[in-house]
Amino acid sequence: MDTQLKNRKIILGVTGGIAAYKSCTLCRLLIKAGADVYVCMTPAATKLVGKDTFEALTGHKVAIDIFDEAKDISHVGLAKDADLFLVAPATANTIAKIAGGFADNMLTATLLASTCPVVVAPAMNTNMYNNIATQTNLSTLVNRGIYVLTPNEGELACGIVGTGRMKEPEEIFSDVCSILSNRIAYINHHPQLGLEQEKLPAPQKPLELTQTRLLPKSLGVGLKVIITAGPTEEQIDPVRYISNNSSGKMGYALAQVAAYLGADVTLISGPTNLQTPFGVKRIDVKSAVQMLHAVESYVTQADIMIGCAAVADYRVENPSPIKIKKKDDEDSITLKLIKNPDIVATVGHRQSHRPFTVGFAAETNNFEQNAKDKLVKKNLDLIILNDVSNKSIGFNSDENEVKIFDRDGQLAHFDKQSKQVIAQLIMELIFKTVRNK
Numbered sequence: 001m002d003t004q005l006k007n008r009k010i011i012l013g014v015t016g017g018i019a020a021y022k023s024c025t026l027c028r029l030l031i032k033a034g035a036d037v038y039v040c041m042t043p044a045a046t047k048l049v050g051k052d053t054f055e056a057l058t059g060h061k062v063a064i065d066i067f068d069e070a071k072d073i074s075h076v077g078l079a080k081d082a083d084l085f086l087v088a089p090a091t092a093n094t095i096a097k098i099a100g101g102f103a104d105n106m107l108t109a110t111l112l113a114s115t116c117p118v119v120v121a122p123a124m125n126t127n128m129y130n131n132i133a134t135q136t137n138l139s140t141l142v143n144r145g146i147y148v149l150t151p152n153e154g155e156l157a158c159g160i161v162g163t164g165r166m167k168e169p170e171e172i173f174s175d176v177c178s179i180l181s182n183r184i185a186y187i188n189h190h191p192q193l194g195l196e197q198e199k200l201p202a203p204q205k206p207l208e209l210t211q212t213r214l215l216p217k218s219l220g221v222g223l224k225v226i227i228t229a230g231p232t233e234e235q236i237d238p239v240r241y242i243s244n245n246s247s248g249k250m251g252y253a254l255a256q257v258a259a260y261l262g263a264d265v266t267l268i269s270g271p272t273n274l275q276t277p278f279g280v281k282r283i284d285v286k287s288a289v290q291m292l293h294a295v296e297s298y299v300t301q302a303d304i305m306i307g308c309a310a311v312a313d314y315r316v317e318n319p320s321p322i323k324i325k326k327k328d329d330e331d332s333i334t335l336k337l338i339k340n341p342d343i344v345a346t347v348g349h350r351q352s353h354r355p356f357t358v359g360f361a362a363e364t365n366n367f368e369q370n371a372k373d374k375l376v377k378k379n380l381d382l383i384i385l386n387d388v389s390n391k392s393i394g395f396n397s398d399e400n401e402v403k404i405f406d407r408d409g410q411l412a413h414f415d416k417q418s419k420q421v422i423a424q425l426i427m428e429l430i431f432k433t434v435r436n437k
């Protein structure tokens with residue numbers, strides 16, 4: 001996901017909150033992912049963290065004084081071709097100014113001149129955060145299409161415990177990646193919006209995507225989720241194996257979203273080239289039998305199990321302990337394959353500690369009937385159907401289109417769009433279904 005940041009111009013606004021020191025780490029994460037970061041500080045922020053640090057990290061002058069701009073960077077110039085404006089930390093004061101449309105310093109003036117997506121990460125004392133004035137200001141921002149990253153609960157610098165702690169730099173970084181991915185996916189899906197010079201327009205009111213999806217972490221909180229992803233590898237001999245085309249992208253996207261939504265996520269993954277999603281515990285396995293063992297060691301504590309891996313149906317009965325040599329006098333060899341355990345069915349048929357069980361049906365024909373038959377045979381709560389005969393969706397592609405069924409019939413149909421967005425829609429539906437049970 002973080003590839004979305006490559007060569008993107010990000011304005012990082014730093015205001016006078018105690019969390020300003022964490023913005024250095026955030027700045028570094030953005031730069032490491034390939035972004036071109038310009039920092040804009042309020043005068044109050046410079047009392048808490050030095051501008052020289054940001055200048056050394058970004059290689060650009062830090063913009064602070066609006067009247068100094070003539071020789072360096074103008075607020076309009078800075079805003080003009082930005083891809084995203086991120087204010088982290090955002091003080092109560094600056095949030096109020098943004099809500100009121102003020103332009104009394106370099107940061108607020110640049111923000112007002114920006115047309116790109118704006119993200120704010122509030123950070124303040126709990127009472128300041130809960131104050132109706134701040135809450136009203138934050139609602140104004142949300143209604144205007146600004147992404148507000150709800151602060152975490154925890155011990156605050158002032159010593160009290162409550163909401164107001166700025167999200168950690170890694171979390172903000174993930175949110176930024178997700179916002180960019182979703183904006184790009186949304187715009188690709190709505191070509192009429194156009195992409196002028198590949199710049200991303202800010203969401204218009206009403207907000208279309210992630211805004212509401214990113215904000216409430218509550219949907220997944222308190223739920224333990226196991227997700228299997230990727231292909232399996234079934235050994236033939238020490239150097240050869242049987243595998244399949246699964247990239248793992250769908251399962252990883254589900255794991256990332258489930259973690260965003262606050263769930264405790266264990267991702268049991270076959271071999272893939274993907275990065276572990278932030279905040280997710282990953283267990284690596286190769287074969288179907290190893291995957292089953294890993295699932296069984298977590299399943300008794302899980303509330304939800306999602307079988308997204310493309311598990312090999314068969315494995316070699318007797319893998320050779322040494323490399324099988326080609327023989328001149330043999331035109332063929334025979335491998336005897338035996339059935340692998342059906343992982344999601346094993347979980348679905350558990351007599352005790354059975355989590356809410358969700359399977360995927362990757363079909364090439366007779367789609368709905370095959371999916372419904374699998375739902376019953378494997379004793380699943382939900383089945384997610386995708387058409388893997390269509391090259392533009394499913395295996396190895398970045399997009400998907402799915403239908404979801406329960407015992408009573410079709411629950412949802414999510415049109416072709418990025419796997420990230422599909423993952424959000426699926427996870428929301430699963431969490432809501434589990435909570436309503």
Ligand SMILES: Cc1cc2nc3c(=O)[nH]c(=O)nc-3n(C[C@H](O)[C@H](O)[C@H](O)COP(=O)(O)O)c2cc1C
Binds near residue numbers: 094
């Ligand atoms: C040490 C210190 C830490 C502060 N931390 C915060 C904070 O975390 N959040 C906040 O809203 N204000 C905080 N303030 C108050 C702001 O700095 C003050 O409201 C200032 O006017 C904000 O200006 P700015 O929004 O232009 O950066 C802090 C002040 C001090 C002296």
